[in-house]
Amino acid sequence: xxxxxVHHLTKQFIVxxxxxxxxxxVLTAVHDVSLTIHSxxxxxLVGESGCGxxxxxxxxxxxxxxxxxxxxxxxxxxxxxxTADAFHRQVQMIFQDPYASLDPRMTVEDIIGxxxxxxxICSSPSQLRQRVAQLLDEVDLTRExxxxxxxxxxxxxxxxxxxxxxxxxxxxxxxxDEPISALDVSVQVQIVNxxxxxxxxxxxxxxxxxxxxxxVHHLSRRIGVMYLGRLVELGDGDAVYHxxxxxxxxxxxxxxxxxxxxxxxxxxxxxxxxxxLDPPAGCVFHPRCxxxxxxxxxxxxxxxxxxxxxxxxxxHAGKEAL
Amino acid sequence: MNDHLLSIDNLSISxxxxxxxxxxxxxxxxxxxxxxxxxIVGESGCGxxxxxxxxMKLLPRDSAIYSSGRISWDGRDIIxxxxxxxxxxRGRDMAMIFQDPMTALNPxxxxxxxxxxxxxxxxxSRQEAEQKALSLLQExxxxxxxxxxxxxxxxxxxxxxxxxxxxxxLSCEPRLLFADEPTTALDVTxxxxxxxxxxxxxxxxQMAVVLISHNLGVIAQMCRRVYVMYAGVVVETGRVEDIFxxxxxxxxxxxxxxxxDPAHKDKVLTGIAGQAPDLFHMPRGCRFYPxxxxxxxxxxxxxxxxYEQETGHTAAxxxxxxxxxxxxxxx
Amino acid sequence: xxPDDFAPLQDxxxxxxxxxxxxxxxxxWQQMKHNKLALWGLGIVIVMTLLALFGPLLxxxxxxxxxxxxxxxWPGPEHWFGTDSLGRDLxxxxxxxxxxxLSIGLVASLINVFIGVLYGGFAAxxxxxxxxxxxxxxDVLYSIxxxxxxxxxxxxxxxxxxxxxxxxxxxxxxxxARIVRGQILSLRQQDYVMAARSCGASTWxxxxxxxxxxxxxxxxxxxxxxxxxxIFTEAFLSFIGLGVSAPMASWGVLAxxxxxxxxxxPFQLLFPAIALCLTMLGFMFLGDGLRDALDPQNExxxxx
Numbered sequence: 001x002x003x004x005x006v007h008h009l010t011k012q013f014i015v016x017x018x019x020x021x022x023x024x025x026v027l028t029a030v031h032d033v034s035l036t037i038h039s040x041x042x043x044x045l046v047g048e049s050g051c052g053x054x055x056x057x058x059x060x061x062x063x064x065x066x067x068x069x070x071x072x073x074x075x076x077x078x079x080x081x082x083t084a085d086a087f088h089r090q091v092q093m094i095f096q097d098p099y100a101s102l103d104p105r106m107t108v109e110d111i112i113g114x115x116x117x118x119x120x121i122c123s124s125p126s127q128l129r130q131r132v133a134q135l136l137d138e139v140d141l142t143r144e145x146x147x148x149x150x151x152x153x154x155x156x157x158x159x160x161x162x163x164x165x166x167x168x169x170x171x172x173x174x175x176x177d178e179p180i181s182a183l184d185v186s187v188q189v190q191i192v193n194x195x196x197x198x199x200x201x202x203x204x205x206x207x208x209x210x211x212x213x214x215x216v217h218h219l220s221r222r223i224g225v226m227y228l229g230r231l232v233e234l235g236d237g238d239a240v241y242h243x244x245x246x247x248x249x250x251x252x253x254x255x256x257x258x259x260x261x262x263x264x265x266x267x268x269x270x271x272x273x274x275x276x277l278d279p280p281a282g283c284v285f286h287p288r289c290x291x292x293x294x295x296x297x298x299x300x301x302x303x304x305x306x307x308x309x310x311x312x313x314x315x316h317a318g319k320e321a322l
Numbered sequence: 323m324n325d326h327l328l329s330i331d332n333l334s335i336s337x338x339x340x341x342x343x344x345x346x347x348x349x350x351x352x353x354x355x356x357x358x359x360x361x362i363v364g365e366s367g368c369g370x371x372x373x374x375x376x377x378m379k380l381l382p383r384d385s386a387i388y389s390s391g392r393i394s395w396d397g398r399d400i401i402x403x404x405x406x407x408x409x410x411x412r413g414r415d416m417a418m419i420f421q422d423p424m425t426a427l428n429p430x431x432x433x434x435x436x437x438x439x440x441x442x443x444x445x446x447s448r449q450e451a452e453q454k455a456l457s458l459l460q461e462x463x464x465x466x467x468x469x470x471x472x473x474x475x476x477x478x479x480x481x482x483x484x485x486x487x488x489x490x491x492l493s494c495e496p497r498l499l500f501a502d503e504p505t506t507a508l509d510v511t512x513x514x515x516x517x518x519x520x521x522x523x524x525x526x527x528q529m530a531v532v533l534i535s536h537n538l539g540v541i542a543q544m545c546r547r548v549y550v551m552y553a554g555v556v557v558e559t560g561r562v563e564d565i566f567x568x569x570x571x572x573x574x575x576x577x578x579x580x581x582x583d584p585a586h587k588d589k590v591l592t593g594i595a596g597q598a599p600d601l602f603h604m605p606r607g608c609r610f611y612p613x614x615x616x617x618x619x620x621x622x623x624x625x626x627x628x629y630e631q632e633t634g635h636t637a638a639x640x641x642x643x644x645x646x647x648x649x650x651x652x653x
Numbered sequence: 654x655x656p657d658d659f660a661p662l663q664d665x666x667x668x669x670x671x672x673x674x675x676x677x678x679x680x681x682w683q684q685m686k687h688n689k690l691a692l693w694g695l696g697i698v699i700v701m702t703l704l705a706l707f708g709p710l711l712x713x714x715x716x717x718x719x720x721x722x723x724x725x726x727w728p729g730p731e732h733w734f735g736t737d738s739l740g741r742d743l744x745x746x747x748x749x750x751x752x753x754x755l756s757i758g759l760v761a762s763l764i765n766v767f768i769g770v771l772y773g774g775f776a777a778x779x780x781x782x783x784x785x786x787x788x789x790x791x792d793v794l795y796s797i798x799x800x801x802x803x804x805x806x807x808x809x810x811x812x813x814x815x816x817x818x819x820x821x822x823x824x825x826x827x828x829x830a831r832i833v834r835g836q837i838l839s840l841r842q843q844d845y846v847m848a849a850r851s852c853g854a855s856t857w858x859x860x861x862x863x864x865x866x867x868x869x870x871x872x873x874x875x876x877x878x879x880x881x882x883x884i885f886t887e888a889f890l891s892f893i894g895l896g897v898s899a900p901m902a903s904w905g906v907l908a909x910x911x912x913x914x915x916x917x918x919p920f921q922l923l924f925p926a927i928a929l930c931l932t933m934l935g936f937m938f939l940g941d942g943l944r945d946a947l948d949p950q951n952e953x954x955x956x957x
Contacts, residue, residue, distance in 0.1 A: 088853050100845065102848075103845040103866075103867070104867075105866045106866075110862075114854065114862070118854050154598075156597055185538070186576060193593065213510070217587065218591070251511060254514075255510045257543045258543065259578070261542045261562040261567075262563070264543055268514035269514070272482070273509070618661055619659070640658075
């Protein structure tokens with residue numbers, strides 16, 4: 001059974017209201033996205049900024065109120081109060097900015113201990129201290145760190161504190177929202193390796209959100225690609241990375257600068273991501289797509305099964321676009 | 323030596339802070355020839371931007387100190403130039419584009435105003451300036467430039483803003499362009515567009531480009547020669563192929579080992595342990611030794627000199643010391 | 654060089670784990686220490702407070718002692734600031750005025766904080782329509798000139814110390830409410846509040862652990878900056894005769910008495926005016942310094 005099952009999730013934000021408070025401009029940040037996460041696997045979610053990947057994660061977790069769709073946790077709807085409690089306990093989150101995601105006025109012990117306090121897990125202060133020390137060991141920080149404030153640490157160390165906090169409740173799944181994009185290259189590897197180690201030790205599932213395709217490919221068993229709030233491709237990590245079906249995925253992979261001076265490429269996609277306030281009709285990618293034809297301009301492509309567990313939302317899926 | 327367009331010798335830059343004097347770069351030497359693209363790569367705080375800002379003399383004047391070394395531009399010493407001479411040099415001879423195009427553009431002026439301002443500075447009539455601005459916008463690939471001229475920075479996307487910034491930098495046809503993390507704030511597809519643009523412009527105008535980036539991919543795709551910086555010093559330099567094919571310094575090796583290899587997905591990345599030192603507490607010997615897996619006793623005591631591997635490829639590491647082989651033989 | 658030099662390094666320094674320890678508060682203090690004006694401000698405020706508290710106790714005269722034979726005496730060793738037209742010692746009266754003015758500044762500001770924090774906090778936390786209506790009310794009140802409003806209140810209340818407290822407190826909370834609301838709304842968007850919610854914190858826990866501690870800084874700054882406002886308004890009210898009543902003396906009363914004889918005895922106006930100016934400046938400088946020191950933006954920049 002799937003650990004987390006998201007069906008047709010849509011999230012809209014009201015950008016502007018009239019003076020009576022009625023919505024006037026609505027932004028669809030996530031449009032009809034379905035995704036399944038099995039226990040112990042890593043699902044990567046890639047896309048450019050503003051494609052709705054973070055909003056998707058936050059909406060699934062209930063940090064934003066969803067507009068429509070259902071989220072099932074171990075087969076049960078999370079709107080059911082009993083499931084909701086287990087869901088919020090078992091699914092934790094790591095944030096992108098290790099500076100902003102830790103309260104500057106709390107010590108590391110208070111930060112890591114916060115989830116434990118919320119659920120009343122450690123009854124005595126000494127028990128709590130012990131548990132925090134254990135968690136610090138887990139993320140390779142020294143125990144003295146407990147009494148310090150976040151600003152005394154470097155970015156990578158702060159991110160470790162964030163991971164320790166996410167681990168405190170022994171979750172089944174962690175949503176990692178761009179956990180490494182704010183870090184230096186050499187530190188990124190330390191965090192990535194730590195995430196992999198923890199996954200092996202605890203059979204954790206990850207939803208790994210990033211814009212660094214190479215890193216997502218390195219970590220994930222399955223990869224989903226989002227564009228303008230839609231999931232345009234989903235499938236096995238290697239297949240998506242090496243044999244992308246959707247023209248956008250192809251362009252995205254081709255655009256990554258390869259760290260090899262012998263392999264200089266000059267491919268690029270023309271144009272820019274349109275405003276999500278006014279998405280194009282038909283396939284949202286058609287104004288930039290080299291394969292676009294009349295059908296793409298009028299008919300919205302649905303995410304369809306392409307065999308071998310792969311899905312793509314494109315009328316021309318599988319054709320070479322570049 | 324002096325036929326380089328720009329050459330920097332042993333440049334050390336310090337800053338006065340309330341915690342004391344902080345040395346941001348230490349004895350950095352580099353040169354740029356006319357028309358070539360040189361990359362400076364390193365992680366945050368390694369002094370790569372400071373070096374570029376030092377050449378442009380854009381460092382805050384009340385706190386930055388040029389503590390040693392010289393910068394010569396076409397044989398002229400830059401450090402001793404006064405502000406007036408420097409202003410003539412900036413823009414006409416060298417220009418800079420920044421990481422965040424939003425902060426580098428004035429939000430209350432239209433794009434047209436900002437481009438024309440630089441042109442009119444160099445004695446051009448209003449009509450001429452507007453014509454030139456239009457053609458510049460066309461050159462950097464901005465669609466419907468007539469409309470863009472009258473728009474404000476916030477009305478443009480990040481990629482568009484970076485293009486405008488490039489247009490401004492190009493307005494006086496500089497011979498050297500500093501690109502300080504020009505694509506870091508951009509998405510991958512936009513990044514590819516901006517890099518392509520830079521490449522085209524560089525070839526067309528035959529200008530030299532100094533590309534500062536933490537992204538090894540960008541460096542590999544764009545540059546001819548590379549300087550690798552760590553904690554304020556240049557640890558390795560050479561042709562881009564030397565650096566990527568036969569890295570000599572353990573730091574460079576570590577950086578390259580931090581990149582995932584799409585062909586071997588299951589390989590564990592090695593990376594580099596630890597983290598960059600605090601600039602106030604610099605190790606005495608080699609600045610990298612606390613994180614280096616090959617560290618030797620001498621590394622903790624003495625700063626390694628730069629050893630030449632091949633022509634133009636040098637690395638500052640004791641592992642490359644010829645006497646080490648001899649010593650090992652006798653051991 | 655010897656072979657020994659090239660032996661592998663055995664006992665290495667332990668990984669440098671921290672940026673040298675520096676507590677949050679020390680950091681704020683460091684900032685303050687380098688801000689000369691703020692230190693002067695702090696000094697003035699402390700001295701004024703001490704003088705206001707203990708000065709009148711040590712002085713040989715009381716604020717109401719009249720000595721008509723010494724009326725309108727110029728400053729001298731006997732009466733440092735001279736005397737007024739009824740022969741009351743001006744130095745003691747200025748000190749006593751400091752008591753009244755400072756206490757008005759403080760109490761009125763505390764009432765501001767109380768109302769402002771509750772109102773702004775409630776608006777921000779309830780959000781939606783309630784928030785919009787509450788803030789529209791604030792906007793409407795904002796459009797009324799506050800001084801007019803206070804004067805009207807004072808006319809209704811009758812002059813007196815307690816009534817001044819109330820009138821100023823009731824009138825000037827608008828700014829505080831706006832600031833608290835803005836702060837809470839921006840905190841709600843912070844990642845660490847999101848993080849707290851994602852690990853199961855209730856609204857009350859978020860409020861207690863994250864919102865309130867992070868609101869304290871801006872509240873203190875606004876408080877410090879609103880004290881001189883209150884003092885000045887009180888001085889103005891007393892000046893036009895709506896403030897404290899005789900023989901009590903606030904700086905405004907003293908200035909208003911002094912202005913009658915400005916031509917012949919300028920010191921009677923000068924000394925209360927100087928005391929008023931110094932205090933205002935002191936609080937302003939202190940407030941500005943605190944704003945710089947408590948700004949979380951400063952805590953962020955760590956390494957370089």
